[in-house]
Amino acid sequence: MSNSYAQPILRTTDLAEAMRIIEQLLRIADTTELEVDFESRVSSVPTLTALMELLGDADWWAEGDRGGSSGEGDEPSKHLPIRLQSWARPPDIVEPLLKATGKAPAAVRWDFSGWPEAPDVGLGVGGSRGAFVTLVVNARDLDLDEPATDHTLFVHVKQVEAARAPWLAAQVGLRVIGDLVMAPH
Structure with missing residues (x-):
């Protein structure tokens, strides 16, 4: 299975602004199958x-x-800091997750059926591989290794369809603000 490639299109301290842009992106995407994945670096018992x-x-x-690890049946609070992951969750869990995350670095990835046709950059409808939007909170990178006081929104595309990322940014009134990078997983 190939990795997707991600490109940042927004950096903000305003989570509501990021969520508005995500909603706009999801409105143009094929979301017949929509779920979210979550990852966080957790260092505190309250989080x-x-x-x-x-x-x-x-x-x-x-x-x-x-x-x-959870695989060993261990108690997570005795092993902090930990990486916590959960897959294939319903989209309505995002707001409670972001609230629970607090200041911890985390990533929410919306996974859906595909991107729309982008005829002005010569691309047809994009399939599910590479059709993601990721909001990274309290970090600058997809690996959650670079702590930050702001949040970054990434669009994911297939590497061979790299032109789709700036096209997607333009559809929501933005532009790419960083390099196209291979996404983890």
Whole structure:
């Protein structure tokens, strides 16, 4: 399976602004199959508790070379900091997740059926591979390694359809603000 490529189109301290842009992007996308994936770097018990209330069956593992994971049946609060992930969630969980995340670095990725045709850049309808939008909160990168006090919105495309990213940005009145990078997973 190939990775998607992502390009940032918005950096803001205003989560409501980012959510408005995401809604605009989803309105032009084929969302017949829409779900969200979530990942966070969790360092505090209050954040962990809030997230686990929403994502009780989330996968997690201790960061670095330390042991501890959900796969081993360990208690996550004894292994902080951890990486926490959950897949294929309903979109209505996003707002509670962002609230529970607080200041922790996290990423919410909307996964859907495809991007629309982009005839002015010579692209037909895009399929589900590469059809994502990711909001990274409290970090600048998709790996959540570069902490920040703002949030970054990325559009994902197939590498061979790189022209789709600036086209998508233009559809919501924005432009790309960084390089196209291979997305994790």
